[in-house]
Amino acid sequence: MKRIIYTILIALFVANNFAQAQQEVGGANKIWSYPVIYNYDEGVTWYFDLSTTTFAVDEEVYIWIWSPSEPDAGNWENSSEFAHLTNEGNMLWSFTFTPTEYFSMTPEDIAASAGFWMRLKDKTGAKQTDVINVSYTAFSSFYTANELIRTYPEAPTLNGGLSILFNSNLVPGFENVPSVHFHSGLNNWSILQEYQAWIPEITEKTKLKDLGNGFYKMDLIPSEYYDNIPDGFVMENITYLMVAADWVANSGDQAINAAEYIPPPPPVFRFFPLQISKKDFLGISRINNEVGINTLYYTINAGTTQITGEFNGGVSEIKGFVNLPSALQGISNINEIHVLVKDNTDRTISDTTIPLKTLD
Amino acid sequence: MKSIKILVLVFFGLLALSCNNSDDGSYVEPITIYEKMQGNWNLMNLRMVDQFAKANAIEPSEQNLSALFNFDVFQITFNVDAAMHPTNYEVSGNVPPIFQLSGYWELNSSFQPTSPGTIQINLYSDAQKANKTDTLLLTSVPGSNAEMEVQLIRSSGGTPFISYVFSLNSNN
Structure with a gap:
């Protein structure tokens, strides 16, 4: 022991x-x-x-x-x-x-x-x-649940993955069919991906995965699966039928309601503090960054002195402090600084003149 | 009979000998803040408070700088002479000069004021204490816990807009 x-x-x-x-x-x-x-x-x-x-x-x-x-x-x-x-x-x-x-x-x-x-x-x-x-999502309970359809997640998003399980044993006519197809459209059939039995590529694209014993699974990402989705499209639902090869049987009309579209919070850029003297640290931060924005580059001009540097972070926040007290030590006759901040895509985030407070 | 008298005399004599001078206590100076403040202090925490944002209920109004610019190794030493009078002070840790990092110091009051009011720590560049460089506020006086809080206030036109709050613990 x-x-x-x-x-x-x-x-x-x-x-x-x-x-x-x-x-x-x-x-x-x-x-x-x-x-x-x-x-x-x-x-x-x-x-x-x-x-x-x-x-x-x-x-x-x-x-x-x-x-x-x-x-x-x-x-x-x-x-x-x-x-x-x-x-x-x-x-x-x-x-x-x-x-x-x-x-x-x-x-x-x-x-x-x-x-x-x-x-x-x-x-x-x-x-x-x-x-x-x-984490792993087990779905074996579907085989004994006596449910016609089950979806993961229950409310899909336009850009997220979706898995649909189908129990064909509950619909007459699906016994021993060679394949099952997903005949569908977004927002009440306004953007279509029909099962076109005469086109081999479409037949393949719309085909469900056979899990055996009459159970089938369809995997798709709506924004990639459906063609010609306009910019700014908000998905409300997917309407569909599960169709046996050559339309010998179908599941009847089905629909999945989409998750509520929640736009990401807008980015917020700010300086800290709101008022500053040349002997104070200048905080620079940006929250709710777009995906891929991870660095802020700053160029500060104070009279003839230039201070440059960068701060790293991620989607939630990029933050750092500039050491003005050391950089501007002994420099008099400056009453403002010019601050230029760019991100890692060379986009200008801020181009500002900040007045410096005169200390008592 | 005579021997009894002698015995009594000896007894009183012994009583008299065993007596000491009465102990009324000598005069002791009261403990000054200099005694409490003197020595070496470590920085536990440094906060930068945006007083303008705070006054206008704008968030964030506070940032923690403890881990930045070498403040994690910041130390300040307040020296006194044998008579507990303030002499010089020094900051170590190679931190940015948000106030004069070495010089001479003096309080505006040696004792805790009885009326509400904050003790000022006046900092000077010269031993004669003629050239004042900065003023710190002693916002929490060291007690039995050997901790104190010092603030550096930035004001313009009499209105504070930033304060730096140093939480210190004694290294003595």
Whole structure:
């Protein structure tokens, strides 16, 4: 018993030292999968929004996963190519794989494991994220629920993934059909993707995945699945029928109401404090940043003195303070500063003259 | 009989010998704020308060600077002489000069004022204390917890617009 405790203590001590050697870059802002629901033996893409981390925009990111198994064991300092994530741009990375193949495990063993636990890292292990858990949505209850249709999420968004489960056993005429198709339109059939049985590509695009025993699944992202969506389109619903090949049977009219469209909060740029003297720190911040905006570059002109620098951050906030007391020490005869702030896309965020208060 | 008298005399004599001078206590100076303030202090926390925003109920009105510009290693030492009179002071930690980082100091009152009012810490560039550089406010006097709060107020035309609030703990 004592030996076990010592071993654990030593392991913790070593793990602690090991962890301190890394640069911690923070946690993921958002994680999702496509398809929304998937079997463990099905291909899936995990998306990691790392805009809240200090990874570089062009960082080569690798996955280091140890549960349900550790495929890249022993390679912390030199991650394998199979653990390499795809950079989707705008601080979004993706990892496409089939769980049963990647972990060399059966679906049953993965289901019985502690789940998906990992860190994301650079190739050499110099940088790492916080520990990440990717959650898994089990849907096996659908097979016994006697429901005709079930959707994940219940209220889809235009740009988010949607999975629709269909139990054809509850509709006469679907027995032993070769395939089932999704005949649909957005906003009460105003933007269509019909099942056109005579066009092979459309037949394939609208085809549901056969889960066996009369159960089917459709995976789609509305904004990508439907063509010719106008700018500023607000999705209210998806109307559809599940149709057997060559229209020998159909599910009757169905509809899914979309989630309420909530626009992202507008960015807010501000200086802190609102009044300043040349002996004070100047805070510069911007909250609710657009995806991909992670750096503010400032150029401050005070008389003949120029101060430049940058602050980093992410979607939630970019913030920093300029050391005016040191930069302007001993400089007299200035009663204002000119501040130019640009972001990492070279867009001008602020171009302002700030008066300096005269101290009593 | 004579021996009894002698014994009585000796007894009273011994009584007299065993007596000391009465102890009325000597005069002790009351403890001054200089005694409480003297020595070396660590910065626990530094807040920058936007007094204009605060007065107009605009948020944010406060930012924490404790981790910026070397303030995490900020220390200030207030020195006194043997008579507990203030001499010089010094800031270490290589922080930006939001006030004169070394010089001489003096309080506007050696004792805690009985009427409400804040004690000023006047800072000077010269030992004669003729050239005042900055004024700090002692907003929380060190007590048994060995902590104090000092504020640097920025005013223009008599109206404060920023204050820096230094929370310090004694390093003595």
